[in-house]
Amino acid sequence: MNDLLVLRQGDDVAVATRDLTPDDRAVAPDGSAVVVRGAVPRGHKVALRAVAAGAPVHKYGQVIGVATADIAVGDHVHAHNLGFDPGEREAPLGGTHTELTVPDGVPRPTFRGYRRADGRVGTRNYLAILTSVNCSATTAKMIAEQFRGAALDEFEHVDGVIALTHTSGCGLVPDSEGGQMLLRTLRGYAANPNVAGVLVLGLGCEMVPGAALSARSGSVADLGMPGVGAPDDAAGSGLLAAIPEDTVVRSMTIQETGGVRASVRAGVEAVRAMLPAVNARRRTECDVSELVLGLECGGSDGYSGITANPALGWASDRIVAYGGTSVLAETPEVYGAEHLLTARATSPGVAKKLLDRIDWWRDYVAAGQGTLDNNPSPGNKAGGLTTILEKSLGAVAKGGTADLTAVYEYAEQITDRGFTFMDTPGYDPVSVTGMVAGGANVVVFTTGRGSVFGCQPTPSIKVATNTPMYDRMAEDMDVNAGRIVDGTATVEEVGEEILAKILAVASGEQSVSEELGIGAEEFIPWHVGAVT
Template identity: 50%
Template sequence: MPSISEDPCVVTPSPVTPPPAIRLHSRDDVVIARGQLVGGTILPGEGVTVSGLIPPGHKVAVRAIAEGEAVRRYGQIIGFASRPIAAGEHVHTHNVAMGEFARDYAFCADTKTTAMAATPATFNGIVRADGRIATRNYIGVLTSVNCSATVARAIADHFRRDIHPEVLAPFPNVDGVVALTHGAGCAVDPEGEGLALLQRTLGGYAAHPNFAGVLVIGLGCETNQISRLMETQGLKEAEFLKTFNIQDTGGTAKTVARGIELVGGMLAEANQVKRQPVPAAHLVVGLQCGGSDGYSGISANPALGAAVDRLVAHGGTAILSETPEIYGAEHLLTRRAVTRAVGEKLVARIRWWEDYCARHHAAMNNNPSAGNKAGGLTTVLEKSLGGIAKAGHTNLVEVYEYAQHVDAKGLVFMDTPGYDPISATGQVAGGANLICFTTGRGSAYGCAPTPSLKIATNDALWNRQQEDMDLNCGSILSGQKSIDEMGAELFQLMLDTASGTLSRSEIHGYGQNEFVPWQIGAIT
């Protein structure tokens, strides 16, 4: 039988058939079904007989829980019994609800010295002329406003290898030309937070190392004027950063022709890049989980956390995000903050979200999604506790607002929504040159210009949707591999992908439609 550590999420492998349910912590009131459980199943070591049908990844009560009493998983509160729950009963939305409880933030209580790797790991990166390190080599077409989206896509389509393979054939070192369009840019407060967020996002992409060159195209009369965008983001037009407007150029056809000409003029120089070994300290990895299930916090997320611990030990950076999906578990991060000020920044973002939801008559427990619940997650508290496992065990060194440039080394937090495309867009704007994306229900997400690795939590998902998955962590659930072993495997996959190995989503051509800047504020 696998041994269960007092450390949440640690399940050590065993050569024998694993038991039908997983206990994560000695204080837990529930265990997690490895597969579907039927009534009458006896849970070894728990002294409990299952009552009724329990789906895979769902929870079984291991003791009687009174109405109003806290329910614990990972040794932490995931909700409160909305009615009496008997031992052996299915524990889910029908008998567990959210409730208020105090969190002990204990700022800096669990910080520790990070042991740096004796021999730094490397990957084959692209070194830009100014010293920035890239993992991919794209040319980007950005838009200041939705009104210029169609021409931007027409320009990028001219260079698509699946439509016009002959155009980029002489330039094999160019990964592609991508148009990243959006639905905003006008009818907003010119001095408001919404426009500032959009400009910060566009600025981060325009300066991203994974772009060898960038065009920024506007209509001409929009609120998000290109001149103002360039000024606020400290950008200047140059040989590989060009801007122009449809109205000034003379219309759609002339704008498309102008864009094709400008991109064409960048290709020869962009093709000159050569990969070379660089320290893994140049990796900036955005951490995402989407389509999560009851296994996410047991297999894929802790495995990603183990890879993050390795990355940090090699001097790299990991960006944890999705603020609504750490809600109720933020106290476990404040305890790891390197200073009280860093911890207070995180709490301030939590308070902002509470106020934001209240203003819109929403609730933080609107997250999890229907798919999350079908996969066994009952409340946002439970989802959050599993989600922060992606952050490993290292110190929290800084907290950033959405799309801010990340310049710290180590584990950082960026405030974003839980919606994956918006969250990852902010991370890439902040400098992420690799995304690691865990999923239990299945995901078809991809990103540009930053490659995205998708990590399955269970064998069933891997077998069903293997064409979209880059790594399977189901072997943790079966006891065949430990979390640390999977973490080492994932860390190597991160290095390989940063070196140019294509992710599944890149093979399928994902990335352009997944650029989704966060829109907040009134649209008038």
Template identity: 50%
Template sequence: MANAAGAAQAVLLRDDDNVAVAARPIPAGSRLSFGPESVEVREPIALGHKVALAAIAPGEPVRKYGQVIGFASRPIPAGAHVHVHNLKADLFERDYAYATERPAGRTGEPPRTFQGFLRPDGRVGTRNYVAVISTVNCSASTSRYIADRFRDRDFRADYPNVDGVFAITHKGGCGLPFEGQDHKNLERVLAGFANHPNVAAYVIVGLGCEGAYAEHLIDSQQLTLLVRNGDGRRPTAPPRPRVLNIQDEGGITRTVEAAVAAVEQLLPEANAWRRSEQPASKICLAMECGGSDGNSGVTANPALGVAADLLIAQGGTAVLGETTEIYGAEHLLTRRAVSAEVGRKLVDRIKWWEWYTGVFGAEINNNPSPGNKAGGLSTIYEKSLGALAKAGSTALVDVVDYAQAVPGPGLVFMDTPGYDPPCTTGLVAGGANVLVFTTGRGSVLGLKPTPCVKLATNTPMYDKMKDDMDLDAGPILEGESVESVGRRLFERILEVASGDLTKSERIGVGEEEFAPWTIGPTL
């Protein structure tokens, strides 16, 4: 951030930018000064929107973050509002410069710990749930009925170490090519949730005739149940998961009763787990932004990048997704890749998305959404550059497929859509045990079994939605440093990992957002 002007009226992110970002609504006639230069604002500029600091001719690049975010579609006078009416996202060449700028990362940070559930495979849970997993939409309502039987019960009285029983339901599971890409994606997601470190036990509920049937899921993904032995640190020979098919059980009512009895048997086992002190290196952090605005890349996303850097300095893992929302900024990650091979894996995914969207007559740059635009974002390049700030400053160590188990430590990229529910579903299926979600417009996502920390980009929205937002990054616009807010966020991550509830958990949000990515045709 190069400079702020007019009592923090606007922020200049880099010295060579030709636009500044409104830190608060700016009336017409205001004068902004950055160093020796000043400009009179020609029209009202809303919070998060851009103002031209110099005249920009048609076809000339518009720069923010020191990068091209688009090109002037008509003459833009100094002091004018820069937005979709005078800015377009033409294609331009990016220099990928693979593995040429590998950063060293932070050093000298004192070791940190949190209180978590150490599992037999060495992973650590930040929550301790029992899951009811539906294989197909035909068993979704039944799975919900099973979980509902446990909602009004006082778990803390009988099972103080169990965070709850929740249902994993979705719209798929049939009408898809058997063992095709969508079938494999769905099984990988379901297995990722079943084997998640935040899930102590689960039952599987199917219809009985679906394409994505339970026994195939168990065998192809090698699903087993987690079992404690003695102090809980040594695995025993684990049993196969309990499967209840509605057709075999004799209908919905009988299935619900049988499944409730099965969950009752699992609860004492789940309750036997205890939190213990664990190194921060055991945290796998998912990073997501949604309902973004023009200040997402100025406040919340850079602050999350600081928190990710701090976690990686502890030996932890941070995973970034949303391939369609780093489009136009991917060259900044390829330069930070640990090898040219890793960088090319990312570019391969970008090229696949160009092909995939083209099949349907769409373009990746048909983005941002109307809400993003209302918040000041004009092009996909601008949105992508702001989104990429979540990735902090460390090296990119790997690129993985959707819902693939995330290796660590370090910064990992997962190929996902930009749409929040399927993106976060993939990140959590990959093993993320904490999720931080930045938002400027006010997204309210949660996703069991992983706690979701909501970070607001601006104070007006935070004040309006305090019941849903966990932390405010808006003070950055008032002069607090990005580093300071990032460190506060890192401390909040440790608190949440230790069991402190997020706002979405207190409200009960987190089951409807489960949405595996569907790529191909429905048959």
């Protein structure tokens, strides 16, 4: 292992692979050395050449900011001498094409998933209690609590009964941008292939009524309970037409059922009546092309764009090469690297849609007295990331090299195959919620500082960017990509390990966050617009 990592020829900075102290002689991979002028924590940047104040600083072969003071060879380059400057970036409207290949003579990968009536494949088999409004959240949790532990022993093919609760649903105009976003999210979770049964629970007087979420009858007869029903399609104008026909759907409201206690009793009865149909589902052999992979990073550090993200990008490329789908997200965290994505767009329209979403974000944050460079977070900076440009350049590595085939709005259904993008915030639970609503059936989450994220009903696999954090939080991590910096594994080798883990988890192996039961509280729809 060298002391420094130089990511592109001509870069002004290198990344320290260990804590460096003043006068250390730090060696780069080509054998050249730099005498360090001050303390530089591992993962942070060391100047390879002098940069005058006001001049651009390059990493990854791209501009990551401008020097705010003269930088000498061997200096620690960080927030004290490197600042954000939007600069000028030409964003091509497509034109770059990458031909992805798969190994010759190797059988196509498969996994054991749940094939739904609409042809999509689930990696889990959940029954979800979906709340239309925050007012029904506590009642939903009370119902779900009755199905913990031994309560599901006789239903071995059911992964769990989960309460998907949120803080909205009332005081929100349904036809507004925020109202439509919430509706898309709730409907998307009901239609996700990892969900085989849905009980929609409302209060009864909210602006987003439960009838709008349970518009299609389930596959079993009306349960005939007070306040419980399977409304016909006309009740919601076909709002749930995308739900597979073999998904059991029921709805109830607390007011019609007789209050909280009565609703808990009726809800428990409804779930018990639905469980046999959910339990009847069975895993079958499914092609790797049926994966819809959500790509997420959180608690990033200076190694994220060097280890875990490129390794995940390798796995993403391989899935896409086999005909599968991957989804990159977090629009504020591709800002500064959007030109690398638009160059890979399959059409000018796809590229333009991404640029339009970034323009929307500029206006959105400006209305809140902010700017898109209000990032990285304090934790990111402690890990060595200085500007949003640097952070974004590392973040887009999760998307590999594949062509960009589509750009989706938040929680929109993902229908295109290949490498795609969804417009979401950078806040991890909100971002992943959007991708799961869009149809992601597995998520890989890379982290450098040590995120404890989990997700239900879609399993989340966590990949550590560095070995010290992995060793410290091994019980929370699935894969250690820090071995790339340690010199004990290549990006491709870790990418193969990530792909193998994706296939194993898609077949039913639990990720560590699933073992811990993490995931229900991470259902957080994006709130946009006025609440009246």
